[in-house]
Amino acid sequence: MQLMVKYMLSITALSKQFGQHQILTKLHLEIAEGEVFGLLGPNGAGKTTLIRIIMGLIKPDGGDVLLFGKYRPGSIEARRLIGYMPQQHSVYPGLSVLENVLFFGRMYRMQDADLHQRAVDILQMVELEHRKNDLVANLSGGMIRRVMLATALVHRPRLLILDEPTAGVDPLLRIKFWDWFANMVESGTSIIVTTHNISEAERCRNVVFLRNGQKLEQGTPQELMSSYHADNLEAAFVEATRSRAGNENNGALS
Amino acid sequence: MSRWIAxxxxxxxxxxxxxxxxxxxxPFIVMTLIYVAIAEDETVKVGVVTRGAVRLFASQMIDAIAKEDNIAIVSLNIPDDEIDNKVIVKLIRQELNTRKADVILYMDENLLNERFDNKPGNIHLYIEGTHPTLTATALSAIADAMDDLAAAMPTVIHADCSAMCADSVNSLPMETKKHYLYGSEDYRLVDYFLPVFPPFFVxxxxxxxxxxxxxxxxxxxTLERxxxxxxxxxxxxxxxxxGFFIFAGLQAAIILTYVLFLVSFSVNLMQVIDIAIITVLMMLVGLMLGLLASFVANNEFQAIQFIPLVILPQIFLSDMIWDIGSFPRFFQLLSYPLPLTHANTAMRNILLKGQPLWQSWPQLLTLAGFSIVILLGLMRIRQNKSF
Structure with missing residues (x-):
């Protein structure tokens, strides 16, 4: 049984700038363990930059990130506990489905006996067991997405970070993905998922709206919809963006 | 971890x-082509025309020339009874033009007269001339043959020379004894090139x-992952x-076997081990440079452009084919930072000079240094650059 910490991820005053572009501006964010958390916002809101900082791939200009209450991004401990599924098709096309899963399991130092059983289970989950010996190069886009999920999950991460996991995925498979996310949370994996397809994020426990590297709102989808009198999350997001823009204008006038 | 990546x-x-x-x-195909191009020397077709008293020496002349390497004596379509100089020259030009012969040696009837008249006497060489390598081969073969022939030609002694003096004239040509520091008489141009191929291809x-x-x-x-x-x-x-060690090793084994099959000299097991070590070092340098190039390049298109940039200067400046010693000083300096220069030197030291591996320690050290320096550079770039 893993010890539950209050916040799986605490982000304080995080800033990042690329050249002239301010990507993240003094962002504060706290994410609890044991849920699907949605990082929502339009393209260019800073979602991917935030994720890359959490993964330790880039260093922030200012602010702090703490994982599981004690680990810094990029530390060996944090890296072991996180699973990552990037936006691109980043698996090896020259390897078979199973070989890809085994390879990434080995990169997380899994022992062979455990790894082989886990690979079979995980491929069953993503419904690719019948294609396990096919080269990834011969698979469709949706299948490659599933292989990516399997390779990100194989080492039983405590936190799974998914960057636009359903981009370019057909609606039926998208529903399946969200079902799998729910199952994973039940079996003890927390999930942070980014998407610019805001309506699908209604299945998250909590979401944050990001825009221009700043937090617009944070709460459960229901809370956000009712506070903006919207009947779906997308409408709530549009409303939140408008009212923030209005506030900024008022501020400028006064 | 690394073994799974491999x-x-x-x-x-x-x-x-x-x-x-x-x-x-x-590598197999390229080496075969180079071997055929270099090892199979060109044969020059030489024709001989003699008139007047020199006819007596014609067969000796032809024998002497035919003895030289890469020369074939061809018979010409010039009637023996044709003695008009102008017509003969015209026919000679015709024969050259149709490539019946590449070079025609014409000794006319004046030659012996001139010799008896105390002049050196003229031998006329008619040369086709568009193929410099053929011309050079023919000229050196004929010059050698002339030395041999000089002994057979009538000795002319100057009028001032006394009887004593005449007796002391030794008309025998000197014989050359060759003493090789490295290599032997059988050593061919291609033997000079072959040793550089294993490290080059790998x-x-x-x-x-x-x-x-x-x-x-x-x-x-995937690197990010x-x-x-x-x-x-x-x-x-x-x-x-x-991972690359396996493929480079396999490739090196094939190239090496082929090289050993092609060279004219014998190679012992120790030499094979020595050149394998140099080949492995070159594989490491190639790998590190490849990783560096792919880091510096922002996309595959740019990465491909590094290939000629890295390969071509090394072909020209590494002493691989052209002797770097004859290049201007600036280019000689340029050859030092090229890894292939050092690999070629070491390979030739071992295979052609028969030196033990340790005598090439400056080259080994330089090659190892290249790998280490690039590796450190890579680690540093990695720190400052995200993928």
């Missing part, structure tokens, strides 16, 4: 039949393949070293 590379390249064929067959292919596969790993985002996993960058590089 295994992954082996699986991917091993399944790629075309890449494998490229890796293993291309370097070349490792560089190309590692540039492209590492570039792909960066662009696809490795960096996110508890894997260090050094382990990734060691994985690459392991």
């Amino acid at each position: 295994w992954r590379i082996i699986q991917e390249i091993g399944r790629d039949r075309r890449t494998l064929a490229f890796l293993l067959l291309v 370097f070349f292919f490792t560089f190309i393949l590692s540039t492209i596969s590492f570039q792909r790993e960066r662009v696809n985002g 490795l960096m996110v996993a508890p894997v260090s960058f050094f382990q990734v590089i060691m994985g690459y070293v392991g």
